[in-house]
Amino acid sequence: MKLDERKRFILKAIIDDYIFSAEPIGSRTIARKYNMGISPATIRNEMADLEEMGYLEQPYTSSGRVPSDKGYRFYVDFLMKNEKLTEKEISEISGVFKKKITEIEDVIEQATKVLSDMTNYTSLVLGPQLNKSSLKHLQILPIDEGKALVIVVTNTGLVEHCFIKVPIEFTGSDLTRISNLINSKVQGLSINKITPSLLSKLKKEIINMDDVIDLVMNITIQSLNKLDGNKIYLGGATNLLSHPEFKDIDKAKKFLLFLEEKQILYNILTEASFSNEDLVVTIGSENKYELVQDCSLITTTYKVAGKTIGIIGVLGPTRMDYSKVISVVDYIKLIMNKIFSELFNDDK
Amino acid sequence: MKLDERKRFILKAIIDDYIFSAEPIGSRTIARKYNMGISPATIRNEMADLEEMGYLEQPYTSSGRVPSDKGYRFYVDFLMKNEKLTEKEISEISGVFKKKITEIEDVIEQATKVLSDMTNYTSLVLGPQLNKSSLKHLQILPIDEGKALVIVVTNTGLVEHCFIKVPIEFTGSDLTRISNLINSKVQGLSINKITPSLLSKLKKEIINMDDVIDLVMNITIQSLNKLDGNKIYLGGATNLLSHPEFKDIDKAKKFLLFLEEKQILYNILTEASFSNEDLVVTIGSENKYELVQDCSLITTTYKVAGKTIGIIGVLGPTRMDYSKVISVVDYIKLIMNKIFSELFNDDK
DNA sequence: ATTAGCACTCTATCCAGGAGAGTGCTAATC
DNA sequence: GATTAGCACTCTCCTGGATAGAGTGCTAAT
Incomplete structure (x- = not known):
């Protein structure tokens, strides 16, 4: 019927x-x-x-x-009829992103905040997944005797650092030489191209420095992984407490604890984004995890040059203002696409 | 009477x-x-x-x-009688800090977590205030044409970075030269020693590079300020929801929102630590801020070489297990003192 | 196909009454 | 003079019944 x-x-x-x-x-x-x-x-x-x-x-x-x-x-x-954002909402959202932005992390944090503020639900953002990102620059700086600082810069403008121990007899110019060597071999390669065989080739060229090479490369790989955007940003967790669905304190507590399980949130977000749809709405029992089966999740992906690099989403009770949230999520996605495209092109 | x-x-x-x-x-x-x-x-x-x-x-x-x-x-x-921690509790706390620790931030995060886990209240930690810290190393790395990365390392092992724009004609060796010059003048100086007059002297020595010097020094100062430990770490906010004092969802929400006001938390922590006492207990109405006047706060400071560098605290309802919390706070403080002393001496 | 009418169901709220925990006071006791 | 038994009293909390209100489902009329 x-x-x-x-x-x-x-x-x-x-x-x-x-x-x-x-x-x-x-x-x-x-x-x-x-x-x-x-x-x-x-x-x-x-x-x-x-x-x-x-x-x-x-x-x-x-x-x-x-x-x-x-x-x-x-x-x-x-x-549902497609609700358009009001002028006021649009200018409010744009305003947040107007401040000059230098760090990728700032963009993400702003997005997280504005998503939850505008919807009054909880926002989830999966940071840029840059396993398509590559090594731009690597530098080993001498800090103390036997101690050095490894700096890894990706083509996407992320920077990671780590202290390492080096043989005490190494001088600053030794380290620079190693940096240059590694740079010349690895620069521009994406992380999944840095294989053990490549490493062993490298080692042959820098005889007697196996240990340091190993250490530095491990750190590089670790850093690239770390920068890989597996970090989940969470906004407006307390927003949920305003909705009658969470008036029971026990339930509220369980839910807030749930939101601390970053791994699960990661799974939820990524699973939702497997779809072909641009914007995915997962309603109540469509969710895998029991605790969110009376919640709905609206996610979309943000992209650079057509490639998905991250996910944003809003989580709220099933009785959610779908129309409003979809509009907000969609609009913020567009802004993020724009900002990241500019940032990354700037960086080339 | x-x-x-x-x-x-x-x-x-x-x-x-x-x-x-x-x-x-x-x-x-x-x-x-x-x-x-x-x-x-x-x-x-x-x-x-x-x-x-x-x-x-x-x-x-x-x-x-x-x-x-x-x-x-x-x-x-x-x-109140001084409650001793059980063997189990001691080994639990120590266990958390046993993992090898390289980053100061890790120590803080561990401390925050274990403080709230052991007490079942909310923990607050004010990161190391390193305005006594000084510049150890500064490096400007070329990244792209007209773009460079400034790396600032403090003697306390903290690292901060920032991208800057530089005149397009600058080469890598130009930047290295500037780095070296700045290093030779500023290295070892604590942040409050970096004055405008020092900067103008510097500028005279590096003629025609005023803009870059200004930029780099600004970033250096900003970085040192940023590393200055004004960051508040918060743990176990949801713990409070288990206590009957917060069974009212409205009150719970107000409180959780309050915990997001980092500036206020900062004030609360620092004010508490002005006292001469090693460990300060602030009870209910002794608190300045209305929202915590039915809460108690137990704080203490952690030190390196006798100098206070940060604050840890536990916030809970006035009906708090003072004895237990004091023992935990005290013990964790000792561990942090030890870890930081080692970290910083290692760094000299 | 629609609707007015009505009996029925379930919730929420109010109120009264009683149980229970605990106090304060008085007078007796040690 | 300190202590205590006894007792009246207070206040909360829980229970149960009564009632109002919102809403349904069904039937018969339109």
């Missing part, structure tokens, strides 16, 4: 209302609010149909109706 | 019990639990006295008694 025009209208009305009020919606409410020219009784019949078809649920006998996950899915896919 | 032995015993018994149970304590409870050889009626009289003197309070007429802030103060200063 397909949903006719009237059923769709009623379903949409109920979900719109429920998203706003968080209370079960009754037939009279709908009849009063939308002047449809039909009586509550008719609406009741339609609602009974919609329930039988699985789009609505009743918290208890003869209470009002509440959308089911299937209902939300239909709403998101077919009913 | 001074507190005689028996009043002290009763006050201590009530506070001990209340810290454990979070319920108002009645005379019968005390009589039954501690076989004092006196009847509940006698204890009742003593409790009435203690209330009149301001050490106890009654939530409502003829309910049991609850400690007042004054009561807690007396308890902390005179009554």
